Amino acid sequence: MLRLPFHAPRCALIAAGFLAGAMLAVAVVGQESAQQPADSGFVAVDSSAIAAAVPVAAERIELTAELSLAIIDGDLRRTDPGGNAALPRTSPTGRVHAITRHPDGAVFAACDQGLFVCDADHLVLDLADLRDGVPPGPLRGVVADPRGRLWVCTPDAFGVIEPRFGYGRTFAAGGSGAADGLSLPPPPYRAVRRDAIGRILLQNERGWFAYRPDRGPPPRLASFAADAGSPRVERRQLVGLADGTAPFELAVVARGGVTLRQRLRHHHLLRPISEQRLRHLRPGRHQVEVHALDRDLRRRKVAEFDVSVPLPRAFDTRLLPAIAILVALLVFGLAFWTGGRPTTGPPQRLRRALVAAGRTALLMILGLQLLAATLGYGRSWPFVGFTMYTENWHEGSVLHRPRVFGLRADGTRMARELWEIGVVQDGYWQMLAEIVFGPEAKRQRFLRQINRGRPSGEPEFIGYVLADGRIRLTPAGPVDAAPTVLVRWEKAR
Amino acid sequence: MSSPAAFWRWLDRLFCDPVPAARLGAVRALLCAVALYDVLLYAPVVFMDAANVSSGIAGRPWTPIYLFQVLGVPPIGSEAAELAWTIAVIALTGGILGIASRLSCAIGALAFFYWTGLAYSFGKPHHDKVALAFGMAALPFARVGLGCSVDALVVRWLWRRRDLPASPAVVTTSALPIRITQFTIALGYAGAGFGKLILGGLDWFNGYTLQGIMLGHDGDWSRAVGSSVALCQFQSIGTVFVQATFPLVIFWPRARWFYLPAVTAFHLMTWKTMDTGPYMRLWLLLWVFTPLERVPLLFWHMLRRRPLIGGLLAVAAAAYLALVAYVANNVVPWWALLALFAVVALAIARSGNSPDQPPGPERRNVEGGLADPAREP
Known part of the structure; x- marks a missing residue:
């Protein structure tokens, strides 16, 4: 009789146990997977x-x-x-x-x-x-x-x-x-x-x-391992094009396909990026952040670019002055040779030159003023254009203006005027955008700013709300609508 | 204009025709006073940016104006800002009083340009002191110290002391700074008016646009004045009409009786409806369209011949000066304002005691700048 090297009834029992366990595991996993859906969706x-x-x-x-x-x-x-x-x-x-x-x-x-x-x-x-x-x-x-x-x-x-x-x-x-x-x-x-x-x-x-959203790691650079600690932010130099764009290359991975958005430093809007090209860049130097978003809109800053966008050819800082000098010399020559002879004051040649120079300067100033009025480049002050307040508003347009509230310890809040907290009208988004996106230190400094000059008797604020105030234009008149809260921040207690 | 020489003569006549030295002196004092007010007004902002530069804090971004880009002018720290401020204040005070007038004005103009350039390079440029900039730039190129100045008093005293023959009753000199300021103001208003017409089109007058402009800035009266679309449409038409046709003041001087009060009222309205600030730099400069040296005489003439109108004028003038004092007192010390008004009052009182009575046709003919009555209102 063949003797098996193990005790059959005991083995059968063990096998049955394994089988039952496996069936239970399959059942549990099946149930679990029904409760926690796979990464693919609903x-x-x-x-x-x-x-x-x-x-x-x-x-x-x-x-x-x-x-x-x-x-x-x-x-x-x-x-x-x-x-x-x-x-x-x-x-x-x-x-x-x-x-x-x-x-x-x-x-x-x-x-x-x-x-x-x-x-x-x-x-x-x-x-x-x-x-x-x-x-x-x-x-x-x-x-x-x-x-x-x-x-x-x-x-x-x-x-x-x-x-x-x-x-x-x-x-x-x-x-x-x-x-x-x-x-x-x-x-x-x-x-x-x-x-x-x-x-x-x-x-x-x-x-x-x-x-179930927010599963898996948030967006990151493809070159960066998901489990390698804090994410790296690329910082590069870019040269923009005259059309206000700047191409770049960036490989980012995110769950469900990544979308990229750009934020100009000192602006609070995140504009969409297409074709790996920064857009809406005016002449000058800019710091632009690129944020990556995954399917669930989890956002992470993945790159910072220092972008230098050249002035349009017409405003080249070497070409335009050179042309202006050439034109001035031409006008001076005309004024000198055709301006007539002054009758008094020796020496005549020097006097003639001075008169011609004066006329040249006058004509150049008048001409440049007229030219600037048509070109409309504000940064060429005092030769400026007059494109201010030429944007049209319509029924249903919405007006935006930042609003800041100090948060009290009891949960209530108090509106703070921008000028009261040192935010000047000339660049309020430039200052406030960094409060929305900036590091913790900036937020703490802003809280100190809000607390400075608060009304006497008002307890110290423990935080703040920065909102985008909205006014809707309607046929019945302007209507204050709910502001968009951009950031609500409280210091750690 | 049959030849190039005729063109140059025409240009000279247009911009450098003679005006009484007293008028140019008064304009010098006005321009320097407004520039000084502006330097003081912008001081907190410039000092704040400079402090950020000194302490390495990333405050407002440095986006230099074009001139600074060309010259490579960098942002400055607190110490340099203090120095620039001190130079500007001393030079412009010298310009107001007429001490070493042309030198003061030249340094004052440069300091004003630099100060404004710093403020605008950290913020955004505005158009409300373009005329002031060009007026200041033109001051050193005319004999601005001949009248209404300490320089003139010293010269007169020296002449008397040396028993030299007295200077003519009315001294005239080139009107260049006045004409350039006038041209720039007119171009500014016309540009603003035509800019709205060309870029905004007829749609700009839909009422919502002005409503949006007013409420976007949220001034004290924005809600009251900007709540009605129909009222905003009416105001849109009025605003653009006044702006676009403002250059008429150069070619048709009588139009100044309408346009100067109209644009002053316009700026006072924008102050309350758009929170743009009082724009005082601009409406004070509108005085360059008036024969300033005749204003006190005209005032006394009205007071003596037509007491009612003269009285009303006195009340209006007092209200105007009170408004200027109210606005300026934000940055100018009260004692400086008091001293300034004392000088103005003295000038008016002296005119009242003067044997010269209101300027008649003969007198006009004597005064070079008023030789052509059609040029003045």
């Missing part, structure tokens, strides 16, 4: 669990203890005892489908006519400032996450918006969404929510689908 979830998972209903918001808003019959209304009326609006909204409260306090509303915003101090629905990358069409859902992003959907597309800077990214089913590695459920979409564990939930006719 996965279906049990609709019955959604009601419990969504922490806040998307139709009602308590703004303050005395102020609440709710969607009633497709309209946004105050529901507190003091109000109970439909919110006014600066332009037609159509039906309001969803509202969400942003971490900075503003309320965003997904409407047929786009994304609208209001806040406790500006109870009027106003079209939010969105610049690029935002899904077109009527919005069906909106939800804010703790990072301040807004997740939105239209019937045909899903997207994410960074409302502080007005840009977004759109994922269309079967379109660029696939290219971005984000598989979407089939449209039409009905709503978007966020659950308690941070997943973004998208609803279509079949039910709910979940997506």
Whole structure:
């Protein structure tokens, strides 16, 4: 009889145990993968669990203890005892489908006519400032996450918006969404929510689908390993072209495809970059930051460029003075030989030369003034053009002006006039942009600036809010709309 | 203009025709006073930028004006700024008083240019003191110390002491600084008016544009004045009309009775509706369009012949001076303002005691600069 080298019943038991364990593991992993979707995008979830998972209903918001808003019959209304009326609006909204409260306090509303915003101090629905990358069409859902992003959907597309800077990214089913590695459920979409564990939930006719954002490392340079500590920021010299662009090469990797944006030092807007070319550069020297964004709009600065953009040929600092001197010599010659002979004052030749020089200077000054008036290059002061206030505004235009608030320890805030805190009108964005993007030391210095000269009796501010104030021009007059909060900062306690 | 020589003579007549030395002296004092006010006004900003340079703090970016680019002028630190400020104040004070007038004006003009260039290279250039810049630049090229100056008083005293024959009652000299300032102001307003017409087009008058301009700056009266689109449309038309047709003041002097108060009111309105500041540098310079030396005489004439109009004029003048004092007092010490007004009051009082009564046709003919009555209002 063949004797097996092991005890069969015991082995069978062990094998059965392994098999059961493996089956359990497969079951658990399967369940886990259903709960935590793969990196590729949305996965279906049990609709019955959604009601419990969504922490806040998307139709009602308590703004303050005395102020609440709710969607009633497709309209946004105050529901507190003091109000109970439909919110006014600066332009037609159509039906309001969803509202969400942003971490900075503003309320965003997904409407047929786009994304609208209001806040406790500006109870009027106003079209939010969105610049690029935002899904077109009527919005069906909106939800804010703790990072301040807004997740939105239209019937045909899903997207994410960074409302502080007005840009977004759109994922269309079967379109660029696939290219971005984000598989979407089939449209039409009905709503978007966020659950308690941070997943973004998208609803279509079949039910709910979940997506977990912010997985994997944030954007980085391709040459830089993901696990090699703090990211490196490239700093290079670039020479711009006369058309106001500057080509560069940068290999960046990010989840779901990277998008690049540029920020001119001392400006607060992040403009999109295409074809690896910096744009909108005026003549002169600039420091330009390049920020990389991943699919979920996680942003990281990946490069800094010192760009030197030449003046247009007409303003070349060697050519133009040389031409001016040549013209002056020509005029002087004309004045000297054709100006007539002075009758008094010896010696006549010297006097003639002086008179000719005077006439030349006069004619050159008048001519250059007229030339400058047509060319309109302000930096050639005092020979300047007159293009100031020639920009046209229209019904619905929005005016921007920075607003600064000091934050008190009790959570309330106090508006500070810019001139009171040493921010001069001639370059307020130049100074304030660095507060939005600058290092911690700058923010702390700005807090000291805000605290200096505060009203007597006012306790020390512990932080500040820097916002982009907005005024909408309407036929009924200008309307103060909810400002866009660019940064809210408090010192570490 | 049949020949090049005729062209040059025409240019000379246009810009260098003789005016009473007293008028040029008054314009010198005015230009230097406005430049000094401007230097003091910009001092906190320049000192702030200079302090940042000294301490290595990255404040406002240095984007030099074209002239600084050509000459390679760098930003300066606090000590150099103090020195530049001191030179500017001394030179411009000398220019106001007329002490070593042409030298003071030359140094004052250079210092003013440099000071403004520093401020504009850290910020953005403005157009409100373009005429002041050209006027200041032209001052050293005319005999600006012949009238209304300490220089003139000293010369007169020396002549009397040496028993030399007295100088003629009315001394005349080249009007170059006055004409250049006038030309630049007129070009500035016309450029602003036509710029809106050409670049903005008819759409500029839609009312929302002016509303946007006003509210974008958020002055005290922005809401009240800029809230109505229709009112803004009306104001748009009025503004561009006054700006674009302003050069009429050069060719049709009587038009000054309308345009000078109109643009002064325009600037006072923009002060309250656009938070641009009072633009005092510009509306004070509008006095270059008037025969300044005749103003006190005209004042007394009105007071004696038409007391009611004279009284109203006195009230208006007092209000005007009070406004100037109110604006200037932000940066100019009160005692300096008081001294300045004492000098103005003295000049008016002296004119009142003068045996010369209001300038009649004969007198006009004597005074070279007023020989052509069509040139003045």
